[in-house]
Structure formats: structure tokens, C-alpha cells
Amino acid sequence: xxxxxxxxxxxxxxxxxxxxxxxxxxxxxxxxxxxxxxxxxxxxxxxxxxxxxxxxxxxxxxxxxxxxxxxxxxxxxxxxxxxxxxxxxxxxxxxxxxxxxxxxxxxxxxxxxxxxxxxxxxxxxxxxxxxxxxxxxxxxxxxxxxxxxxxxxxxxxxxxxxxxxxxxxxxxxxxxxxxxxxxxxxxxxxxxxxxxxxxxxxxxxxxxxxxxxxxxxxxxxxxxxxxxxxxxxxxxxxxxxxxxxxxxxxxxxxxxxxx
Numbered sequence: 001x002x003x004x005x006x007x008x009x010x011x012x013x014x015x016x017x018x019x020x021x022x023x024x025x026x027x028x029x030x031x032x033x034x035x036x037x038x039x040x041x042x043x044x045x046x047x048x049x050x051x052x053x054x055x056x057x058x059x060x061x062x063x064x065x066x067x068x069x070x071x072x073x074x075x076x077x078x079x080x081x082x083x084x085x086x087x088x089x090x091x092x093x094x095x096x097x098x099x100x101x102x103x104x105x106x107x108x109x110x111x112x113x114x115x116x117x118x119x120x121x122x123x124x125x126x127x128x129x130x131x132x133x134x135x136x137x138x139x140x141x142x143x144x145x146x147x148x149x150x151x152x153x154x155x156x157x158x159x160x161x162x163x164x165x166x167x168x169x170x171x172x173x174x175x176x177x178x179x180x181x182x183x184x185x186x187x188x189x190x191x192x193x194x195x196x197x198x199x200x201x202x203x204x205x206x207x208x209x210x211x212x213x214x215x216x217x218x219x220x221x222x223x224x225x226x227x228x229x230x231x232x233x234x235x236x237x238x239x240x241x242x243x244x245x246x247x248x249x250x251x252x253x254x255x256x257x258x259x
Contacts, residue, residue: 005033012197014047023061031086038089062107100189122182130162200238
């Protein structure tokens, strides 16, 4: 039984909920519990979309610095693999994922939010990668995922300075996708997640895989990845359901079967 991370499921939406007050510091135990929750969410057929949520006050203020302070180089060589495995498990969930961000999402918290496909952010949120202020750099994907979201020069400025990014700027630069009142963050994330529950699971998975894999390669290879995913969907029942429904009833009325 996990101590700090719970996976809750309601109406097809899985919520990975962090509960390590006061700031949801991402200790090694929390990292492992997030990884286990992500793997379970990936495997469960009753979960169609996933929210990562830190609660109404804070998303996650970063790594557990007290835990890290006395670690040696050898310790971190061993721990860093597990750290990245936690975040990779979230990024690899083959379903639409949404980070519901309130309060602070700093360091590992910001990195965790960037593992999700979309970010719904409270207007009180502060995001950023302040690791440089500790004499280190982001170690759970910040130097890789942030440039892919906001561009390399802006990512360098944020990482080099360690400054906090307010919600309005996060929306403007692409670090956030929606900004709402803090009390509405989770409700907004659930509404967005539920819109994917009604969609064709195989096509959503294919779209996510094509985009993510295509970003890691050249355009020609990316187009081939897309072609194969596109053609493969013609082997699914949902393609037949969707096209038949479109012809007979118009767009947006298909009842997909996830097959």
C-alpha cells in the first residue's frame, strides 16, 4: 500500500494524487510510488485518461533536498536512474495525461508536470527549475523537456537563472495550456480528461506515440512513423465505427468500443 501516492479512478479518469504534506517533496519513496501508479494507470483498461494532481495548495515543490544533501556522487549515480525511471513511467503512459497544477511546481515538480501531455494551471502557480541555485542542474528531464516546450533559448534563461515562472507567462510561452482559478484547476482537468474518455483509445494512443516519437527524430522518419500509425488504425473496429457514424450521423456522434 503506497504511503504518499494514490491512484483513484472514476468514470474512466485515473488521478495520480500526491499526498506528502506540506509541499509534496519528491523523495525516493514518492518517486517509486509515482512510478508504480503510472505503470498501473498504463495497464488498466478501465482508465482512459490520467490526471497528475498535488492537491489544492501545491503541486510539488521539488526534490527532497534534505534527503539529497548528504548523497555522494556514487549515491546519485545509483539514484538518478530511479529518478528518471519515475518520470519516464509518467511520460510513457499510453493515454492522454494532464497535470493539474496549483501553487508551486518547481524543480522535480515542474519536471513531473512536463511529463504530462497537457497542463491545467492555477493562476497562483509558480513553475520553474531552480536547481542552479543549489549548484546543480535539473536531473529528471528539465534540460530536455523544457526546451521542447518553450524553445532552447528561453529554457536556458529559465534554467540558468533559476527564476520562478508565473502562470500568465507559463501560458504565454507554452509551459501551461490553460490557466484557471486555483479552486477550478482539478475540475477543469477532470472535464478535459473526460473529453478523452469518450474518444477512440487506440487512435489517441497512436497520436501520442506518433507525436512523441516524431519529436525525437528527423521529419522524414517522423512522417514514416505517422504513416505506419495511421495505416495501422484501419485494423481497428473504432475506425469502422467512426467512419460509419460520420457518414450516417455527422461528426462527433460515434460510440467507440476501444477495439
